[in-house]
Amino acid sequence: MSFHNEHSWLLKVRNLTKVYGEPNERTVELTGPEFGTNICPETESIVACAGVSFDLFPGEVLGIVGESGSGKSTVVKLLYFDIEKTAGSAWLRPYGDGKTNILEASGQQKRYIRNHLMGTVYQNPRDGLNFSFSSGGNIAEKLIMAGHMHVGNIRERAAYLLDKTEVPVRRMDDRPAAFSGGMQQRVQISKAIANNPPLLFLDEVTTGLDVSVQARVLDLIRELQQELGIAMIVVSHDLSVIRMLTDRTLVMKHGRVVESGLTDQILQDPQHAYTQLLVSSLL
Amino acid sequence: MNIVEVHQLTKTFELHILNGKRITALSGIDFAIEEGEIIGLTGKSGSGKSSLMKCLYRTYLATSGEILYTAQAGVIDLVKAKDHEVLALRRAEIRYCSQFLSVIPRVPAVDVVAEPLMRTERNRDLARARARQMLEVLGLPTELWDAYPVTFSGGEQQRINVARAIIARPRLLLIDEPTASLDTRTKDVVIDLIRELKQDGTSVLCISHDEYTLGKMADRRLHLSGGHILSNVTATI
Numbered sequence: 001m002s003f004h005n006e007h008s009w010l011l012k013v014r015n016l017t018k019v020y021g022e023p024n025e026r027t028v029e030l031t032g033p034e035f036g037t038n039i040c041p042e043t044e045s046i047v048a049c050a051g052v053s054f055d056l057f058p059g060e061v062l063g064i065v066g067e068s069g070s071g072k073s074t075v076v077k078l079l080y081f082d083i084e085k086t087a088g089s090a091w092l093r094p095y096g097d098g099k100t101n102i103l104e105a106s107g108q109q110k111r112y113i114r115n116h117l118m119g120t121v122y123q124n125p126r127d128g129l130n131f132s133f134s135s136g137g138n139i140a141e142k143l144i145m146a147g148h149m150h151v152g153n154i155r156e157r158a159a160y161l162l163d164k165t166e167v168p169v170r171r172m173d174d175r176p177a178a179f180s181g182g183m184q185q186r187v188q189i190s191k192a193i194a195n196n197p198p199l200l201f202l203d204e205v206t207t208g209l210d211v212s213v214q215a216r217v218l219d220l221i222r223e224l225q226q227e228l229g230i231a232m233i234v235v236s237h238d239l240s241v242i243r244m245l246t247d248r249t250l251v252m253k254h255g256r257v258v259e260s261g262l263t264d265q266i267l268q269d270p271q272h273a274y275t276q277l278l279v280s281s282l283l
Numbered sequence: 284m285n286i287v288e289v290h291q292l293t294k295t296f297e298l299h300i301l302n303g304k305r306i307t308a309l310s311g312i313d314f315a316i317e318e319g320e321i322i323g324l325t326g327k328s329g330s331g332k333s334s335l336m337k338c339l340y341r342t343y344l345a346t347s348g349e350i351l352y353t354a355q356a357g358v359i360d361l362v363k364a365k366d367h368e369v370l371a372l373r374r375a376e377i378r379y380c381s382q383f384l385s386v387i388p389r390v391p392a393v394d395v396v397a398e399p400l401m402r403t404e405r406n407r408d409l410a411r412a413r414a415r416q417m418l419e420v421l422g423l424p425t426e427l428w429d430a431y432p433v434t435f436s437g438g439e440q441q442r443i444n445v446a447r448a449i450i451a452r453p454r455l456l457l458i459d460e461p462t463a464s465l466d467t468r469t470k471d472v473v474i475d476l477i478r479e480l481k482q483d484g485t486s487v488l489c490i491s492h493d494e495y496t497l498g499k500m501a502d503r504r505l506h507l508s509g510g511h512i513l514s515n516v517t518a519t520i
Contacts, residue, residue: 055367057367060367060370215388215389216389218388219387219388219389219390222387222390226398226401226402244387244388247370248366248370260366261344261366262341262342262366262369262370264342265341265342265343265344268337268342268343269296269337269342269343269344271297271344272299273299273300276298276299276300277299277300280300
């Protein structure tokens with residue numbers, strides 16, 4: 001019997017692989033956690049991630065945890081088309097009824113997917129926001145890309161989103177440079193959810209923020225998730241963030257998924273040696 | 284009808300950071316929970332009570348054996364079920380209430396309690412109203428309802444935790460020491476709330492060291508020692 005329809009996935013990812021440099025046919029098999037490196041000894045090419053596969057269901061929050069260089073951000077960057085894959089496939093249910101490998105879509109198709117079906121929030125607000133536009137302008141840009149034309153409606157929607165993410169609406173015409181770090185992240189979140197995407201990527205969004213600001217941003221994400229039911233992929237090296245936000249977790253090391261499971265199981269009954277080490281280092 | 288049937292359940296931890304040292308927490312566990320039954324789980328610290336409960340909730344991965352759970356949609360082995368399936372069951376039917384509240388930063392008490400209901404009901408006002416009702420029954424001072432539980436006393440946090448666990452009326456409730464830091468009057472309220480759930484058919488597995496609590500609500504007692512079931516006794520009330 002099945003309690004969860006196996007075919008109801010929102011995002012399906014298979015064998016996602018990204019290699020930098022000039023690999024040979026043995027590069028992937030000579031790297032990974034069992035070799036303690038992601039650099040190929042024969043070609044010196046770097047395996048940022050390899051063989052990453054998972055399903056994400058609507059409204060589900062998946063965490064990807066691992067140290068710097070483990071490949072966790074690469075996974076998200078590949079799926080948001082920030083970088084080109086070396087190999088692998090991904091299908092997104094609302095696009096072509098999940099029958100098109102989005103990683104092989106044309107540039108125009110990818111732009112459509114990014115503007116309508118996905119949002120992303122980067123660690124560095126400068127990657128997600130245009131600092132020469134106002135905060136409202138940044139949101140407007142995303143709305144216009146998705147085909148909105150009416151200036152009044154765009155302004156109204158931008159104000160609504162800023163209010164929703166606890167940014168004072170009167171500061172809508174200020175540029176992000178004049179905002180604090182926490183506020184810049186909230187503007188990025190507004191922009192990312194502007195077109196009601198079913199899928200949101202969050203890459204180390206609270207890293208570098210003060211504890212109180214961090215709690216506020218995390219709380220906002222939780223609330224939006226509950227209210228809007230957006231599926232999320234949360235990348236973080238911080239197990240507390242993973243514990244607070246996610247249902248399931250992938251643990252990555254040297255470009256590979258070493259363990260996956262329910263988040264509380266990963267944290268309380270880790271199976272892999274690396275996960276045990278990671279969890280035992282938790283403050 | 285049995286809602287849970289546990290067969291030959293074993294849990295061994297393999298500690299890679301201690302050179303693969305193996306610690307057996309549970310071995311050869313066999314028991315069943317009937318629909319609408321309250322089982323008291325007893326035993327000394329380290330006897331395996333929490334491990335057993337966590338295996339049932341899948342926070343721990345059982346090493347061998349099976350845990351057959353009769354869900355509304357049919358029977359499923361919680362040892363082998365897929366993560367998505369376990370998540371779906373946790374949202375709809377199975378609830379775990381730990382001994383300590385894991386606080387969510389910046390979320391007021393009333394929302395902490397209402398959260399499980401918000402997931403299923405989607406009507407936030409209704410969920411909040413229900414949460415306030417529960418907090419009132421549990422005697423949590425009204426001025427604390429909108430405060431953050433991180434600053435609450437042990438007994439106040441425990442009440443939040445219990446309220447959160449039962450608000451969505453689960454079919455299976457796994458509850459760890461629900462009355463440990465409460466006074467007798469509040470204990471009685473918690474016991475009544477759990478018995479009320481039982482009337483609706485909820486099955487309960489309850490870890491407790493408190494003779495008063497067990498005497499008032501357990502239909503049967505399961506006593507663990509060194510990871511084995513030492514006795515399985517039906518209460519004579």
